[in-house]
Amino acid sequence: MKLAKVLSTFFLFILLASAxxxxxxxYYIAPGTPLLPDGSVDMDAPPPRTPDGKxxxxxxxxxxxxxxxxxxxxxxxxxxxxxxxxxxxxxxxDQGFGFENGLPYxxxxxxxxxxxxxxxxIENPDSFCLPLxxxxxxxxxxxxxxxxxxxxxxxxYEASAGVRQIxxxxxxxxxxxxxxxxxxYSVGHWEGDxxxxxxxxxxxxxxxxxxxxxxxEQLRTVERFSRPTFGKLEIDILIDDPGAYTEPFSLRVDxxxxxxxxxxxxxxxxxxxxxxxxx
Amino acid sequence: MKIKMILSSAVLFSLFFSSQLFAHHxxxxxxxxxxxxxxxxxxxxxxxxxxxxxxxxxxTEESGEITHWDFELAAASSLLRRGWRRDTLEPxxxxxxxxxxxxxAPNVGNVEFxxxxxxxxxxxxxxxxxxx
Numbered sequence: 391m392k393l394a395k396v397l398s399t400f401f402l403f404i405l406l407a408s409a410x411x412x413x414x415x416x417y418y419i420a421p422g423t424p425l426l427p428d429g430s431v432d433m434d435a436p437p438p439r440t441p442d443g444k445x446x447x448x449x450x451x452x453x454x455x456x457x458x459x460x461x462x463x464x465x466x467x468x469x470x471x472x473x474x475x476x477x478x479x480x481x482x483x484d485q486g487f488g489f490e491n492g493l494p495y496x497x498x499x500x501x502x503x504x505x506x507x508x509x510x511x512i513e514n515p516d517s518f519c520l521p522l523x524x525x526x527x528x529x530x531x532x533x534x535x536x537x538x539x540x541x542x543x544x545x546x547y548e549a550s551a552g553v554r555q556i557x558x559x560x561x562x563x564x565x566x567x568x569x570x571x572x573x574x575y576s577v578g579h580w581e582g583d584x585x586x587x588x589x590x591x592x593x594x595x596x597x598x599x600x601x602x603x604x605x606x607e608q609l610r611t612v613e614r615f616s617r618p619t620f621g622k623l624e625i626d627i628l629i630d631d632p633g634a635y636t637e638p639f640s641l642r643v644d645x646x647x648x649x650x651x652x653x654x655x656x657x658x659x660x661x662x663x664x665x666x667x668x669x
Numbered sequence: 670m671k672i673k674m675i676l677s678s679a680v681l682f683s684l685f686f687s688s689q690l691f692a693h694h695x696x697x698x699x700x701x702x703x704x705x706x707x708x709x710x711x712x713x714x715x716x717x718x719x720x721x722x723x724x725x726x727x728x729t730e731e732s733g734e735i736t737h738w739d740f741e742l743a744a745a746s747s748l749l750r751r752g753w754r755r756d757t758l759e760p761x762x763x764x765x766x767x768x769x770x771x772x773x774a775p776n777v778g779n780v781e782f783x784x785x786x787x788x789x790x791x792x793x794x795x796x797x798x799x800x801x
Binding site for chain 1: 693695696698702719720745746747749750800
């Protein structure tokens with residue numbers, strides 16, 4: 391019995407300390423990863439840099455959730471207070487959770503969100519294997535990979551198998567006649583160690599959060615990516631959509647490096663649940 | 670076997686305290702948390718697929734009739750990160766499924782956890798499924 395308790399504690403520790411121990415594929419620490427004397431990854435080490443001296447965001451990242459999670463992870467309780475100068479933390483379910491009065495909806499947008507919530511979110515694009523919006527991707531519980539080159543950066547989201555491309559080769563934003571996409575069109579440039587990404591040309595039917603905060607074709611986002619340490623990614627996101635909101639607002643997403651982790655294939659192949667949906 | 674039970678208990682524990690929950694669709698759009706159901710039957714098939722894995726079991730009623738149950742689980746990737754494997758449940762295994770019923774379909778549910786039943790009728794090991 392004593393052995394059983396010891397083993398139980400051991401396995402529990404392994405499971406809670408590292409999801410990677412349980413991952414589908416082998417745990418593998420890439421060469422060059424900073425390590426502490428005990429062999430674990432030094433998450434507080436300086437961030438890596440590319441050969442041309444830029445911050446390298448490459449890696450697998452897990453969202454840091456600061457709020458208490460209720461049913462299905464819904465935020466409950468009091469929102470966490472971010473450090474001074476940092477915007478409210480984004481949450482997957484409700485991007486207005488950290489705002490005293492919620493998001494600054496235009497009347498139609500507030501009504502649409504309430505209608506979607508009353509409908510149990512059955513029109514959520516993700517329920518039908520359609521892409522999540524950027525803010526849901528940033529805050530999703532499934533990890534994402536950043537793959538960085540010199541002239542572009544790709545973010546591969548395990549959730550919904552989403553892929554974003556961010557061009558960093560100096561190209562201009564598209565003109566007004568360009569097509570609109572689920573992921574929009576993203577162009578990035580460096581401001582010191584911060585990668586600033588502007589995105590326009592969104593379709594008008596993406597959701598900002600699981601509750602259904604709407605967006606329109608007027609949506610424009612500016613994301614500021616920084617990696618203060620090896621183990622932490624910080625993203626400040628400006629949401630500017632005069633079609634749905636009275637004023638622009640900003641959100642913060644923090645993510646943590648996942649040592650030895652990798653994405654697991656996620657093809658949305660069998661959403662059989664929708665046949666049973668009711669509102 | 671003891672090791673497997675210990676490990677599965679730890680897996681179950683980790684599920685309840687995991688911060689990795691997400692939602693693919695609103696649980697309330699399909700299921701009612703206030704309509705729990707517990708059934709014991711024989712595994713027909715476990716599909717480790719996304720966005721939801723599915724578990725099909727046959728339950729023999731007192732009348733002798735067979736009822737086919739269709740259970741939704743979390744995404745395959747979520748289950749794999751939490752210790753499930755493709756041989757976790759195999760056809761022919763006897764299991765007890767703790768679930769919430771679908772609101773508008775009989776014999777459909779969302780799994781909370783599954784316990785295997787040994788040949789002597791005792792409980793084997795338990796695997797949970799986060800509600801997504």
